[in-house]
Amino acid sequence: xxxxxxxxxxxxxxxxxxxxxxxxxxxxxxxxxxxxxxxxxxxxxxxxxxxxxxxxxxxxxxxxxxxxxxxxxxxxxxxxxxxxxxxxxxxxxxxxxxxxxxxxxxxxxxxxxxxxxxxxxxxxxxxxxxxxxxxxxxxxxxxxxxxxxxxxxxxxxxxxxxxxxxxxxxxxxxxxxxxxxxxxxxxxxxxxxxxxxxxxxxxxxxxxxxxxxxxxxxxxxxxxxxxxxxxxxxxxxxxxxxxxxxxxxxxxxxxxxxxxxxxxxxxxxxxxxxxxxxxxxxxxxxxxxxxxxxxxxxxxxxxxxxxxxxxxxxxxxxxxxxxxxxxxxxxxxxxxxxxxxxxxxxxxxx
Amino acid sequence: xxxxxxxxxxxxxxxxxxxxxxxxxxxxxxxxxxxxxxxxxxxxxxxxxxxxxxxxxxxxxxxxxxxxxxxxxxxxxxxxxxxxxxxxxxxxxxxxxxxxxxxxxxxxxxxxxxxxxxxxxxxxxxxxxxxxxxxxxxxxxxxxxxxxxxxxxxxxxxxxxxxxxxxxxxxxxxxxxxxxxxxxxxxxxxxxxxxxxxxxxxxxxxxxxxxxxxxxxxxxxxxxxxxxxxxxxxxxxxxxxxxxxxxxxxxxx
Numbered sequence: 001x002x003x004x005x006x007x008x009x010x011x012x013x014x015x016x017x018x019x020x021x022x023x024x025x026x027x028x029x030x031x032x033x034x035x036x037x038x039x040x041x042x043x044x045x046x047x048x049x050x051x052x053x054x055x056x057x058x059x060x061x062x063x064x065x066x067x068x069x070x071x072x073x074x075x076x077x078x079x080x081x082x083x084x085x086x087x088x089x090x091x092x093x094x095x096x097x098x099x100x101x102x103x104x105x106x107x108x109x110x111x112x113x114x115x116x117x118x119x120x121x122x123x124x125x126x127x128x129x130x131x132x133x134x135x136x137x138x139x140x141x142x143x144x145x146x147x148x149x150x151x152x153x154x155x156x157x158x159x160x161x162x163x164x165x166x167x168x169x170x171x172x173x174x175x176x177x178x179x180x181x182x183x184x185x186x187x188x189x190x191x192x193x194x195x196x197x198x199x200x201x202x203x204x205x206x207x208x209x210x211x212x213x214x215x216x217x218x219x220x221x222x223x224x225x226x227x228x229x230x231x232x233x234x235x236x237x238x239x240x241x242x243x244x245x246x247x248x249x250x251x252x253x254x255x256x257x258x259x260x261x262x263x264x265x266x267x268x269x270x271x272x273x274x275x276x277x278x279x280x281x282x283x284x285x286x287x288x289x290x291x292x293x294x295x296x297x298x299x300x301x302x303x304x305x306x307x308x309x310x311x312x313x314x315x316x317x318x319x320x321x322x323x324x325x326x327x328x329x330x331x332x333x334x335x336x337x338x339x340x341x342x343x344x345x346x347x348x349x350x
Numbered sequence: 351x352x353x354x355x356x357x358x359x360x361x362x363x364x365x366x367x368x369x370x371x372x373x374x375x376x377x378x379x380x381x382x383x384x385x386x387x388x389x390x391x392x393x394x395x396x397x398x399x400x401x402x403x404x405x406x407x408x409x410x411x412x413x414x415x416x417x418x419x420x421x422x423x424x425x426x427x428x429x430x431x432x433x434x435x436x437x438x439x440x441x442x443x444x445x446x447x448x449x450x451x452x453x454x455x456x457x458x459x460x461x462x463x464x465x466x467x468x469x470x471x472x473x474x475x476x477x478x479x480x481x482x483x484x485x486x487x488x489x490x491x492x493x494x495x496x497x498x499x500x501x502x503x504x505x506x507x508x509x510x511x512x513x514x515x516x517x518x519x520x521x522x523x524x525x526x527x528x529x530x531x532x533x534x535x536x537x538x539x540x541x542x543x544x545x546x547x548x549x550x551x552x553x554x555x556x557x558x559x560x561x562x563x564x565x566x567x568x569x570x571x572x573x574x575x576x577x578x579x580x581x582x583x584x585x586x587x588x589x590x591x592x593x594x595x596x597x598x599x600x601x602x603x
Contacts, residue, residue: 004467007467008467008469195465198464198465198467199464199465201467201468201469202463202464202465202466202467202468203455203460203461203462203463203466203468203471203474204461204462204463204464205464205468206444206448206451206452206455206468207452207455207461209441209443209444210441210444210452212443213441213442213443213444214439214440214441214442216403216439217435217439217440217441218441218452219422219423219424220401220403220423220424220427220433220435220439221424221427221452221453221456221510221514222424222427222428222456222457222514223424223456223461224422224424224425225424235464
């Protein structure tokens with residue numbers, strides 16, 4: 001049963017299994033284990049980013065295709081839900097229509113980009129995605145009447161998912177619509193993650209890996225490489241859009257900074273590389289680490305700066321404003337010491 | 351015997367250099383043709399033109415009467431043209447079993463199955479194992495290919511071709527770099543394949559003893575052109591071959 005759920009893709013390392021279980025249980029019981037607005041915020045963000053990173057890894061780690069347009073697809077889902085909720089009024093209908101429309105648009109964009117560029121060379125695809133993503137980001141900020149421009153816009157989600165919907169107290173925690181919303185996001189992310197896990201372990205997934213390993217030979221034994229790459233790109237884009245829809249649902253806001261920005265694209269690259277390319281489990285660990293670091297590194301540094309107040313240079317280096325510097329250092333160190341990512345390191349070798 | 355594969359005036363130019371020069375040749379079912387010639391004669395390039403890795407400048411390639419000269423390598427393979435490579439050309443990060451399974455599923459709809467587990471297709475695994483047993487690689491089925499010895503990688507290269515079950519087998523120096531006790535496994539396999547009269551085998555090979563025992567026919571390429579075609583014993587003894595391999599002056603001595 002469990003093996004069917006995870007498609008027979010065992011973590012293959014005891015430590016890795018424990019970490020993954022900790023992440024899973026931590027997210028599953030987040031509202032009760034870590035009560036508080038901020039920790040629930042972090043848990044929701046982790047759920048969404050695990051899904052987003054997993055969808056990116058399908059492309060980067062499994063198919064060997066470098067794309068810089070993943071946040072564009074993420075944004076399409078987010079804006080889909082935002083715009084649908086704005087136009088159709090709050091309600092689950094708007095959520096479903098918005099996320100499906102976002103996913104369809106993302107898949108269509110991915111299909112066209114792939115068709116035009118994957119035939120040529122992989123590097124060309126990377127450049128085209130960069131160009132298209134920048135163009136779309138500019139377009140979104142220019143069309144401010146529809147998209148709210150740089151400011152983005154807030155929208156209303158169904159009342160059942162709002163904090164005003166109080167449903168009583170369970171285990172000392174008051175159950176509100178917000179917690180319901182969290183579970184909607186958590187279980188949707190989980191289901192889509194397991195779907196991706198199934199896809200990479202399917203016969204189709206094996207072909208993707210073969211293409212990553214040696215596309216010349218894959219073509220020579222009869223696989224139409226361009227088609228497989230195109231399908232993988234479309235699936236990856238559609239799932240990224242779904243993740244964007246969930247993220248917008250959580251934030252009740254869409255804007256370029258939370259969905260389309262190039263910073264998120266870089267974070268994604270880091271997540272997949274640090275976690276371990278070509279393993280879905282790596283995406284899960286990488287995303288958790290990254291979100292935790294982004295959320296709590298600043299706090300940690302704040303207290304460290306206070307503790308070292310007496311020392312002139314050190315306290316300034318540890319100032320919370322320098323957190324990006326330290327994140328960069330952490331990234332360099334982890335790539336240096338774990339070139340195959342955390343998962344590769346834990347599995348030992350390969 | 352029926353004609354399976356035919357090239358007509360097949361030519362490719364790289365800039366001013368003519369690598370394959372108007373080669374017309376017919377390969378019949380049930381026949382093993384050795385292709386010989388000195389280094390740089392265009393043997394591998396001729397193979398690349400047939401299997402589609404390089405587009406021809408002019409001329410045609412026909413497989414069972416159909417012109418396949420404009421098709422992609424994958425489409426030619428789907429029509430029954432199987433090719434093994436001179437430089438080992440596998441999926442290094444995947445296991446031995448996975449490599450062969452990929453070759454077996456290549457022409458089947460199962461490759462498009464998104465939502466079933468690869469491991470649940472046990473029939474594919476069984477077929478792959480029987481191919482691995484033939485090349486005696488069943489013992490290393492779970493090793494990643496990059497960790498295999500050179501000899502075993504060569505055997506796997508042959509196993510991939512057998513797994514494709516093609517009409518035309520193209521071997522490009524299948525025993526290159528193999529030790530004397532490993533090569534017979536591959537050569538015996540090729541002899542077995544030859545017994546199947548529906549197929550045709552093209553073999554690029556330098557070792558004359560191998561050619562003498564296996565080949566029904568030899569063609570000689572020299573500077574891209576077909577210079578001899580016929581019975582092995584006659585061709586090997588002929589002046590053209592001596593010239594091609596040793597240069598005119600030496601052959602005259």
